[in-house]
Amino acid sequence: MPRQARLDAPGTLHHVMVRGIERTAIVRDAADRADFVARLAGLAATGALTVYAWALLPNHAHLLVRTGTRALARTMRSFLTGYAGAFNRRHKRVGHLFQNRYKSVVLEEEPYLLELVRYLHLNPLRAALVPDLRALDRYPWAGHSALLGTVARPWQATDAILGHFGGRRARAAYRAFVAAGIAHGRRRDLQGGGLVRSAGGWAAVASLRRGREAYRGDERILGSGAFVEAVRREMEAGTRPAARLLPLAELVQRVCQQCGVAPEALTGRGRRPAVSQARAGIAYWWVERLGQSGRALAPVLGLHPAVVYKAARRGAANAAAWQERLAAAHKTT
Numbered sequence: 001m002p003r004q005a006r007l008d009a010p011g012t013l014h015h016v017m018v019r020g021i022e023r024t025a026i027v028r029d030a031a032d033r034a035d036f037v038a039r040l041a042g043l044a045a046t047g048a049l050t051v052y053a054w055a056l057l058p059n060h061a062h063l064l065v066r067t068g069t070r071a072l073a074r075t076m077r078s079f080l081t082g083y084a085g086a087f088n089r090r091h092k093r094v095g096h097l098f099q100n101r102y103k104s105v106v107l108e109e110e111p112y113l114l115e116l117v118r119y120l121h122l123n124p125l126r127a128a129l130v131p132d133l134r135a136l137d138r139y140p141w142a143g144h145s146a147l148l149g150t151v152a153r154p155w156q157a158t159d160a161i162l163g164h165f166g167g168r169r170a171r172a173a174y175r176a177f178v179a180a181g182i183a184h185g186r187r188r189d190l191q192g193g194g195l196v197r198s199a200g201g202w203a204a205v206a207s208l209r210r211g212r213e214a215y216r217g218d219e220r221i222l223g224s225g226a227f228v229e230a231v232r233r234e235m236e237a238g239t240r241p242a243a244r245l246l247p248l249a250e251l252v253q254r255v256c257q258q259c260g261v262a263p264e265a266l267t268g269r270g271r272r273p274a275v276s277q278a279r280a281g282i283a284y285w286w287v288e289r290l291g292q293s294g295r296a297l298a299p300v301l302g303l304h305p306a307v308v309y310k311a312a313r314r315g316a317a318n319a320a321a322w323q324e325r326l327a328a329a330h331k332t333t
Contacts, residue, residue, distance in 0.1 A: 012067050013107045015116055018080060019060040019099040026059055026097060032087060033141050036061070039083055044155035048075045051156050053116065055123040055142040062120045064113075074287060076102055078309075106221045117161055118181040121147075126186065133179055147174055248286065252300060255281045267302030276311075283308050284315025 020026040027033050036056055040063070043049045053064035067075070084097040107116065121136070121144035130136045138150045146153035147161060148171055165173035256263045259278040266279060279301045286297050287309060294308035301308060 012072070013109055013113065014063075014065055014067065014072060015105045015107055015120075016063040016065060016072075016076065017060065017103045018063075018076075021096050021099045023059050023099075024097075026061065026087070027056060028091060031090065035086055036083055037141070039079055041153070041155040043075060043079060044157075050160070051143070052113070052161055053120040053143045054156075055120050057123060057127055057129065062123060064107075064116050064120055072104060076104075108221075114161070114164060114177070117143075117147075118178050119184075121178060122181055125182065133175075133182065137175070144178065147171070248297070248300065251285055252282055255285070266300065269302075276314075279303065280311045280315035282315075283311035287312040 018026070027036060033056060040049075040051065040054065044051045047068045048070045049063075049068060050066040051063065052066070053062075055062045080098055080102065087097055088094060107113065121142050124130050124139055124142050125133065125136050129141075130139050136142070136144055137148050138145055140151050143153065143156055145151035146156045147158050162170040162174060165171075165177070252263050252266070256266070256278050259274045259281065261272070261274045261278050265272075265275050266282075268275070282301065283294070283297060287294050294312070295305040298305045298308050301311070303311065
């Protein structure tokens with residue numbers, strides 16, 4: 001069965017799930033947990049993700065995030081690859097750590113944002129990693145403690161969530177909301193399957209098949225039928241023209257023209273500032289904004305793949321200027 005394309009766009013709300021291969025542990029000790037959380041914090045600090053909720057369990061993790069300008073696929077690839085490499089070095093192991101691709105479900109914000117915050121943060125309690133809500137309040141490996149202020153996580157978007165619960169007593173109201181969710185247990189209705197699920201309940205999602213019935217639902221989306229159709233239309237309208245309007249060859253041509261260099265100069269050994277600027281601009285748009293592979297771009301720029309990602313980060317420092325250049329490219333196409 002072919003994989004379905006990822007659904008993503010700047011500002012999209014996602015529930016992301018990652019699991020260890022063959023249900024193996026993705027964290028073994030406090031050092032692993034600290035490394036995982038530090039990498040997540042780094043993504044939040046750079047604006048790649050806005051993190052509303054998260055829970056790290058022994059063999060899987062849940063994230064409730066909103067994407068920034070960088071594609072989710074690019075963000076998760078660097079996050080999980082970097083963590084897996086460090087994990088393997090620490091524990092002297094080889095091979096894959098995570099099971100297949102991560103799973104991501106696009107969410108309709110109302111009513112699912114707060115429901116998913118509560119559901120994700122109760123994962124450690126449901127998994128018996130903590131005995132009760134009081135212990136969960138101080139548990140450092142989920143975002144619930146940050147919302148209560150017992151563990152400092154300045155990178156977590158706590159104000160955005162607490163703002164839904166009023167003023168001075170927002171934390172108490174949030175905690176009461178979480179406490180009320182304990183009795184709900186595991187909720188399959190908070191998984192994907194929008195449109196079919198909304199029309200026919202969970203049984204309809206279980207019977208979802210590709211082919212002639214595929215148009216009726218989408219397990220990549222959690223929301224009403226109208227939301228599912230709107231997401232599909234936006235993604236189709238947003239991704240196909242982008243590929244048509246700005247293929248790699250044209251991106252290279254236009255950025256080089258703006259920087260006053262010939263495309264052939266990109267693969268040369270020169271270190272002229274204009275060439276470096278052109279490489280950084282192309283890498284930024286290709287990798288950070290379009291979510292494409294740095295490995296595919298490396299031979300075009302005459303760089304090692306690892307250096308392409310460094311160039312993309314340099315290009316991000318002049319993001320406003322490159323935004324104007326891309327807009328100009330679109331207008332003249």
